[in-house]
Amino acid sequence: MTAPVQSVFFNELPLRNAQTLTTALHLFTAKGFFKTSVHDIAEHAQVSIGFIYHHFKDKEGIARALYNHLLEHMNVLIDHIEASFQTAKERSYAIIRTLFDLTEKEPEVMQFIIHARHKEFLPNEKSICSASAFVRMRSFVFQGIESKEIREMDPLVAAMIVYGGAIRMICLRLDNVIEVPLPDMLDDLWVNTWGGLDP
Amino acid sequence: MTAPVQSVFFNELPLRNAQTLTTALHLFTAKGFFKTSVHDIAEHAQVSIGFIYHHFKDKEGIARALYNHLLEHMNVLIDHIEASFQTAKERSYAIIRTLFDLTEKEPEVMQFIIHARHKEFLPNEKSICSASAFVRMRSFVFQGIESKEIREMDPLVAAMIVYGGAIRMICLRLDNVIEVPLPDMLDDLWVNTWGGLDP
DNA sequence: TAAAACAAAACGAACGTTCATTCTGTTTGG
DNA sequence: CCAAACAGAATGAACGTTCGTTTTGTTTTA
Numbered sequence: 001m002t003a004p005v006q007s008v009f010f011n012e013l014p015l016r017n018a019q020t021l022t023t024a025l026h027l028f029t030a031k032g033f034f035k036t037s038v039h040d041i042a043e044h045a046q047v048s049i050g051f052i053y054h055h056f057k058d059k060e061g062i063a064r065a066l067y068n069h070l071l072e073h074m075n076v077l078i079d080h081i082e083a084s085f086q087t088a089k090e091r092s093y094a095i096i097r098t099l100f101d102l103t104e105k106e107p108e109v110m111q112f113i114i115h116a117r118h119k120e121f122l123p124n125e126k127s128i129c130s131a132s133a134f135v136r137m138r139s140f141v142f143q144g145i146e147s148k149e150i151r152e153m154d155p156l157v158a159a160m161i162v163y164g165g166a167i168r169m170i171c172l173r174l175d176n177v178i179e180v181p182l183p184d185m186l187d188d189l190w191v192n193t194w195g196g197l198d199p
Numbered sequence: 200m201t202a203p204v205q206s207v208f209f210n211e212l213p214l215r216n217a218q219t220l221t222t223a224l225h226l227f228t229a230k231g232f233f234k235t236s237v238h239d240i241a242e243h244a245q246v247s248i249g250f251i252y253h254h255f256k257d258k259e260g261i262a263r264a265l266y267n268h269l270l271e272h273m274n275v276l277i278d279h280i281e282a283s284f285q286t287a288k289e290r291s292y293a294i295i296r297t298l299f300d301l302t303e304k305e306p307e308v309m310q311f312i313i314h315a316r317h318k319e320f321l322p323n324e325k326s327i328c329s330a331s332a333f334v335r336m337r338s339f340v341f342q343g344i345e346s347k348e349i350r351e352m353d354p355l356v357a358a359m360i361v362y363g364g365a366i367r368m369i370c371l372r373l374d375n376v377i378e379v380p381l382p383d384m385l386d387d388l389w390v391n392t393w394g395g396l397d398p
Numbered sequence: 399t400a401a402a403a404c405a406a407a408a409c410g411a412a413c414g415t416t417c418a419t420t421c422t423g424t425t426t427g428g
Numbered sequence: 429c430c431a432a433a434c435a436g437a438a439t440g441a442a443c444g445t446t447c448g449t450t451t452t453g454t455t456t457t458a
Contacts, residue, residue: 032319034233037443042410049445050409059444117316120231127374156377157364157387164364165356175326178355188356195395236417247435248419254433258418403456413446418439425434 009073009109017055019045021069024062029111033063033121063121070113074133082136088144093190095137096166100182103170111174114167137163151199158197165193208272208308216254218244220268223261228307232262232320262320269312273332281335287343292389294336295365299381302369310373313366336362350398357396364392 007025010018023045027036038059042049056062081094103110118125128134138159144150150158166189172178178185206224209217222244226235237258241248255261280293302309317324327333340358343349349357365388371377377384 032316035319038445039443048409049411050447051407053445054407054409115316117231117314120234127376129371129374129376151391153391154384154387156371157368157384157391160364160367160371160388161391164367165359166363167367168359168363169356172328172359175328177326177328185353185356188353189359192350192352192356192360192395196391196393197395237419238417241436248437249435250433252419399458401457403454405454406452408451409449411446411448414444416441416443418441420437420439422437423435425432427432428430 007106009106010069016045016047016051020047020052020056020062021066025066025108025112028063028066028116029108033116038062060122063118064125066112067118067122067125070109071131071133073109074113075136078133078136082140088140088147088149089194091140092137092144092162095140096163096190097183097186099166099170100186103173104181104183107174110170114170115174148199150197153197161196162193165189206305208305209268215244215246215250219246219251219255219261220265224265224307224311227262227265227315228310232315237261259321262317263324265311266317266321266324269308270330270332272308273312274335277332277335281339287339287346287348288393290339291336291343291361294339295362295389296382296385298365298369299385302372303380303382306373309369313369314373347398349396352396360395361392364388 007018007022009025010021013021020041024036024041027040027044038049038052041062042052052062056065077098078095081091081098085091085094099110113128118128138156141150141159141162142155145152145155145158169178169182169185169189173182206217206221208224209220212220219240223235223240226239226243237248237251240261241251251261255264276297277294280290280297284290284293298309312327317327337355337358340349340361341354344351344354344357368377368381368384368388372381
């Protein structure tokens with residue numbers, strides 16, 4: 001048994017909590033929540049069953065902790081983008097670039113956030129699309145319509161056009177259908193997406 | 200126990216096979232594959248455990264039968280579209296309209312096809328994005344680029360732009376984030392999507 | 399300061415339940 | 429009469445969770 005890998009995503013947490021969550025993220029994305037046993041996680045993370053139940057309450061608690069931690073991380077990224085850029089165009093471009101980079105650098109994180117069916121194993125959490133991070137992403141587009149930066153149209157439709165292609169590409173990249181790093185395709189995507197939205 | 204509902208999707212199958220698959224589709228989409236037991240399916244479908252194992256081999260076999268049956272249905276729809284329209288624009292519009300209608304009329308079918316993480320419970324089936332139906336959808340766009348109907352660009356990116364927004368809308372509709380019937384938003388979506396692709 | 403008392407954290411064997419699958423017996427169709 | 433189809437009780441492995449015990453750390457007392 002080799003020592004568990006430590007992800008930079010959980011650096012601020014106590015060592016064994018971080019080990020547990022890193023391992024859980026890895027196993028959940030590789031085998032799925034229901035095919036991963038708590039004993040699996042304990043063994044690979046080199047922590048005891050008791051430790052897990054002491055700190056996370058139950059199996060769902062592990063997933064819940066992961067979910068909240070990663071969504072909060074997303075929110076920090078969006079905070080930064082919101083502070084750095086003013087226009088809807090710049091902001092949504094920055095969002096997509098950030099998501100593309102994250103997909104390449106931390107595919108498991110991206111997979112858990114965007115691709116997993118949380119409702120199956122976190123029935124009480126909001127659907128990922130309703131989570132604050134995704135609502136804020138959409139609101140950038142809404143503001144772009146109000147400020148006439150984007151052509152007048154249904155705001156939800158506009159948001160789907162802005163992010164739909166990108167999210168689709170992320171899914172295909174995570175499924176290894178796309179073999180090119182996403183950042184390489186970003187400009188091509190962006191030019192042709194925004195072409196339909198300019199007033 | 201009320202009689203099981205019969206979906207038109209399995210009409211050509213023997214009665215109890217159809218009942219089994221209809222019930223499985225319903226329970227899989229409502230509770231998820233792993234939270235649905237074979238006994239659940241047998242009880243709701245009013246068939247015996249023996250019947251299920253005689254006809255479907257194992258639990259995965261039920262999901263596999265569903266998957267293949269629904270993908271084949273998709274292929275028939277695409278056949279029809281391919282025969283009825285010639286241009287990439289007409290064809291992909293027809294695809295999206297068909298998918299939107301299906302989402303409203305048979306949300307569970309759509310959910311199972313597009314939204315479920317098949318790799319978790321069908322590890323040997325190809326990812327849904329690699330399945331023939333989705334490959335064919337993309338090839339319509341590829342042909343549109345070759346015939347100069349679509350501006351010159353990376354074909355994969357073009358396909359993501361054409362279908363990405365639509366698929367995103369389907370996901371949000373299935374998650375009840377969008378409360379308007381999708382066909383009502385189709386034209387708005389289409390005009391603004393295609394605006395970025397016209398040469 | 400040393401030892402005793404207490405508290406919190408960690409451990410992991412054992413338990414009870416769930417559930418996919420098997421098996422044995424029965425019915426049906428040719 | 430044979431084979432295929434079907435029924436449903438029985439099986440046993442897997443797994444989430446519990447809980448009595450041990451270890452570690454902190455506070456109190458003499």
